[in-house]
Amino acid sequence: MTFNIDKVRSDFPILQTKVNGKPLAYLDNAATTQKPQAVIDAITDYYTNYNANIHRGTHHLSNLATEAHEKARKTIQTYLNAAHDHEVIFTRGTTESINLVAFSFGQAFIKPCDEVIVTAMEHHSNFVPWQMMCERLGAKFRVVPFDEKGDLRLDILAKLLNEKTRIVAFNHVSNSLGTINPAKEIIRMAHDAGAAVLVDAAQSVQHIEHDVQALDADFYAFSGHKIYGPTGIGVLYGKEEWLDTMPPYQGGGEMIDIVTEEYTTYNKLPFKFEAGTPNVVGPIGLEAAIDYLNQFEFAEIRAHEDDVLEYGRERLSEVPGLTIYGNSEHRASIMAFNIGGIHHYDLGTLLDTQGIAVRTGHHCTQPIMTALGIEGTVRASLGIYNTKAEIDALIEGIYKVRKMLGR
C-alpha cells in the first residue's frame, strides 16, 4: 500500500483527542508511540476469543493462544531477519532485555579485570545494568564520549578496544540527540577486537534499518510500545551460539526441562530465558503493530519521517535564542532543544496547554546532560503519523510561550 498520511492518521484513534479544546499534536514518540486500531483490535480479539495459558495446555483455547503467540515470534523474526525464531526472546521491554544480557552474559563470560564498553550517549537502561555488572564481577567499565555534533568518537572507541574487552553496548539511535550511530562500523570494530556487541534498538527499530544479520549484532533489544505495539512486551534477539552458552536469567516455570531435588536442567531456546507465564497477548499486539508497518515500503515511512524531521529542524532553527542539541548528519526522529532564558519544564508545561505533547527533562540520559552542561531539554520526537502542520503548531506554540514569558 502506498503511504498516505491522512489514512495513517485515521488508523490511530487517539490522534483525534482534543487537549484544552485544541487538537493534540503528539510529539512524544520517543517516550511511547500511539497504537493503530489494528493493534487495539488484536488485543481485544485475544481477550474476547482465545485467552488461555500457553505451551502446556491440552485444550482448544490454549492451542489457539499458543499458536498465535508463537506465530508472533516468527513475524518478529522476519522483521529482524533473524536466522531462527528461537533467537527471539520475549521480555518486558528493552530494559529487561539488556539486564538479561548483562546478567547472563556476565555470568558466563566476564571475569575480574575484563572490560565492558558503553557510550556517553546511552539511556540509563543501557548504562546502569553494565555498571552494575562490572561492580558485581570486578570488571572495568569504559565509556566512549561523543563530539560537539553528537557523533560518537570512534577514534576513542578504537583506543579503548583491546583483548580484555568482552562486550560493547550502544544505542543505534540516541534518545536524547537523535544521532544514528554507525552500527555496522562499531560492530565490525568490536568483533575485530574479539568482543560481542549489544545494540539498544529502542529508538531505531521503528525508524531505520533493523536487519540483525546485516548488522551482525550479537544482541539486539527493543520495546513493543515504541513501535506502535503494547506496553509490557519487549524483545531480545541474541545469536543462537551466545544464547545457548549463557545461563538462565530467572528461574521458574516454562524455563525448565527436568527438576529434581538434586538438580534442574533447562528448557531449550527461547524458553530457557522466559521463566513464568509469559505476557501472552503482548507479542500478539506487537505482531499486529509490525504487520501494520509491513503494509508500507519501509523506505516510504523513513522518507516521510525524515521529511517532517528536516522541516522541524529548519523551523526550530529560525526561532531566535533556540539551541538544538544533536547535530549529527545522521539523525532520526528526535529534536532536542532549549530556548535561552526559558526553563525546559516551563516550556513543556505551557506547550501542553496548547495541546502540544513533548517531553522535558534529562530523558534518562544524565551523562549526556552533564557532557552538554545543561539540566535538561525539551524533546519533540516523531512517529509515522506526524505532520508538518504539527511542526507548525509546535513553532506557533513556542512563540506564544515566549510572548507569555516576555522572552
Added chain:
Amino acid sequence: MASIDEIQADIIEDFSFLPEWDERYAYLIELGQKMPPLPEEFRTEENIVRGCQSTVWLHRECQDGKVLLQADSDSLIVKGLAALLMQVYSGQPAADILTTDLTFFEGTGLSKHLSSQRSTGLMAMIEQIKAFAVRCAAGEA
C-alpha cells in the same frame, strides 16, 4: 493574619476567575515573579529541594513557634507554585501547618493539570515544610 484555610479559600477564588489554563499559568508565573528575591546567602546546597525536572531553594526559619519561609526556583511555574505555598504557610504557627489540610492544590485544579507533583518537586517542598514544622513546634528548630 488570616488562617491557612482563609488564605487557601482566597487562592481558590482567585483561580476560579481565570477559566483558561494559559491564563492560570500566566497568573501563577506572575505570582512567582512578584515573590521577594531569595537572598544570596540562602541559596545554599542544604536549602535545595530537588524535583525531577527543576530545582527549588527553600529557606526555613522558626520564630516563636511560627514558620517563616522563603523560596526560589529555576522554573517560573515551580516558582509560582512555591509562591502559593509561601502565601499559605509562611508566618503561620507550626502547629497549624501540621493540623491543617492542604486544599488549594485540588481546589484550583492545579493538581490535575501539572504533569506530576513529583516532577515539580512540590511534594518534596511540602514534606520538608511539614518536617520543619514538627521541629519548630517542638522547639527544636
